[in-house]
Amino acid sequence: MYSPRFHRIAETDRPKIVLTVDGRPVDAADGDTLLTVLMRHDGWVRDSEFDGQRRAGFCAMGACQDCWLTLADGQRLRACTTVARTGMAIVRKPATHD
Amino acid sequence: MTDGDMTSADTPRIAIIGAGPAGIRAAETLVEAGLRVTLIDEAALPGGQIYRQPPPTLRRPAKALYGFEAGKAEALHSSFARLRSAIDYRPETLVWGARDNRLLLSSRAGNTEIAFDKLILATGAMDRIAPVAGWTQPGVYSLGGAQVVLKHQACLIGKRPIFAGTGPLLYLIAWQYLRAGSRPAAVLDTGSFAGQLRALPRLARQPRTLLKGLYFTAALRAKGIPVLYSALPARIDARDDNLVLTYTRNGRSHEIAGDAVALGSGLKPETQLAEILGCAFDFHSPSRSYLPRCDRMGRSSLATTYIAGDTGGIRGADAAEAGGALAALAVLEDLGRSVPEVRKRQLLTHMRRAEIFRSGLELAFAYPAPAIAGLADDTVLCRCENVTIGDLRAAIPQWNITEMNRLKAITRCGMGRCQGRVCGSAAMEVLASETHAPIESVGRLRGQIPLKPVVGSNFETKAAS
Numbered sequence: 393m394y395s396p397r398f399h400r401i402a403e404t405d406r407p408k409i410v411l412t413v414d415g416r417p418v419d420a421a422d423g424d425t426l427l428t429v430l431m432r433h434d435g436w437v438r439d440s441e442f443d444g445q446r447r448a449g450f451c452a453m454g455a456c457q458d459c460w461l462t463l464a465d466g467q468r469l470r471a472c473t474t475v476a477r478t479g480m481a482i483v484r485k486p487a488t489h490d
Numbered sequence: 491m492t493d494g495d496m497t498s499a500d501t502p503r504i505a506i507i508g509a510g511p512a513g514i515r516a517a518e519t520l521v522e523a524g525l526r527v528t529l530i531d532e533a534a535l536p537g538g539q540i541y542r543q544p545p546p547t548l549r550r551p552a553k554a555l556y557g558f559e560a561g562k563a564e565a566l567h568s569s570f571a572r573l574r575s576a577i578d579y580r581p582e583t584l585v586w587g588a589r590d591n592r593l594l595l596s597s598r599a600g601n602t603e604i605a606f607d608k609l610i611l612a613t614g615a616m617d618r619i620a621p622v623a624g625w626t627q628p629g630v631y632s633l634g635g636a637q638v639v640l641k642h643q644a645c646l647i648g649k650r651p652i653f654a655g656t657g658p659l660l661y662l663i664a665w666q667y668l669r670a671g672s673r674p675a676a677v678l679d680t681g682s683f684a685g686q687l688r689a690l691p692r693l694a695r696q697p698r699t700l701l702k703g704l705y706f707t708a709a710l711r712a713k714g715i716p717v718l719y720s721a722l723p724a725r726i727d728a729r730d731d732n733l734v735l736t737y738t739r740n741g742r743s744h745e746i747a748g749d750a751v752a753l754g755s756g757l758k759p760e761t762q763l764a765e766i767l768g769c770a771f772d773f774h775s776p777s778r779s780y781l782p783r784c785d786r787m788g789r790s791s792l793a794t795t796y797i798a799g800d801t802g803g804i805r806g807a808d809a810a811e812a813g814g815a816l817a818a819l820a821v822l823e824d825l826g827r828s829v830p831e832v833r834k835r836q837l838l839t840h841m842r843r844a845e846i847f848r849s850g851l852e853l854a855f856a857y858p859a860p861a862i863a864g865l866a867d868d869t870v871l872c873r874c875e876n877v878t879i880g881d882l883r884a885a886i887p888q889w890n891i892t893e894m895n896r897l898k899a900i901t902r903c904g905m906g907r908c909q910g911r912v913c914g915s916a917a918m919e920v921l922a923s924e925t926h927a928p929i930e931s932v933g934r935l936r937g938q939i940p941l942k943p944v945v946g947s948n949f950e951t952k953a954a955s
Contacts, residue, residue: 397750398647399646403544425642447873450630452636457942
């Protein structure tokens, strides 16, 4: 059920950037928003704090506030209005001992 | 003039919020009159939502991004480029609140305040949403969001998306997706075909826009995409790799499968700042919503504040350009400056035509109030706080709730990060139908500071400096 959802149609020759999602390296293109990165990676952004169901943003224009996420350094960012940069470390699930 | 610290009548401090069609034309008009303006915008690049520009690394030509509107988009962007050095332009800056004649700003540099003598609100609009059970799942986006993903990111939300809701954007965006290589599973309009026919005489006041709408529908049908009227979405379920949308039509239940869903029932103005400032609002019956009171030129009830573009009611991008210029002329008049009378009359004529067209759109594509009243109890209404329609239906009689802010206080519907931007219209419908009261009597959700989330580190920056 959690699989890539956004599909590129053009603009594929942009410089590549690399960030990490839950500790794993993920490729993106310069100019991708964090929402695009996550939706092309595995199709979700965060767990709802109320029922644990996955969310993946909604309005994509900075209005609904459904796509706030956290970087490893504690920074809080809105995925749909933040352009991805090399080295960003998105943490959706904290690291565990297993 | 109410504010006490105006620097001088010769150098009024003018702030414009929003760098879309209304904000840019307002800035241009004021600069032409020799005034300096501060133009504040949340986006990194000017253009607003309709003429939004992708990040600089994406280089598709204007024709690919804006289609029939490419000429207008390019004209607006080049007007801005000419203005750029003459204005104090603040991109990527959120106005998160206001006090008296001061705006509270937040950007990556931290938080600041600026004072104004005159303020033009050109804050635009967002999708007006009619919720459906299951709409919080990944793969469901607002219609406008689906368009942003296409224009700003050169991506599709899905290869077989379902477009559901009502309004001219439903057809425009489904067509844009078709052209971009997607195959829409269906276009489901909650409005009736008869309603669209009744609206034709008014829509014919802007024949070019009407013809475009008919063209999109014809082009979708020609490719075999089902375009259905009077289709009321009920729920979205994830099944295998699909999202299955259940809808009722003529009393029967149907299903359609796709890999994404785009939902939208017209647009709603971003009026939170007008509210915080204390502008008077009036109930606007055709859109079943409260709108800031303003005169033909955009003067709000406050002497300092002017309303331009979709902020004052949804009239579209062309009217936003005219309304931005008109609001600027109103500022000039109120500052005791002369204004070009011929231009003013032309702009007012343009706005009158836009008003008739707008009333046609409201007739053709009404917000689906009866569908909302019929939604199942397990439908999440407030995405932020996960409040269901059933939660509201239980609380309303238990606490004798008759007013929206009471509803919010008790159920937390509209209390989350979006401040009811997304659920507000539908929550009004639920409260009105549960209490058998006219929609205007339930009131509207109050705006609160901060208007959008502000990161905590910005407050630390300010304390340290």
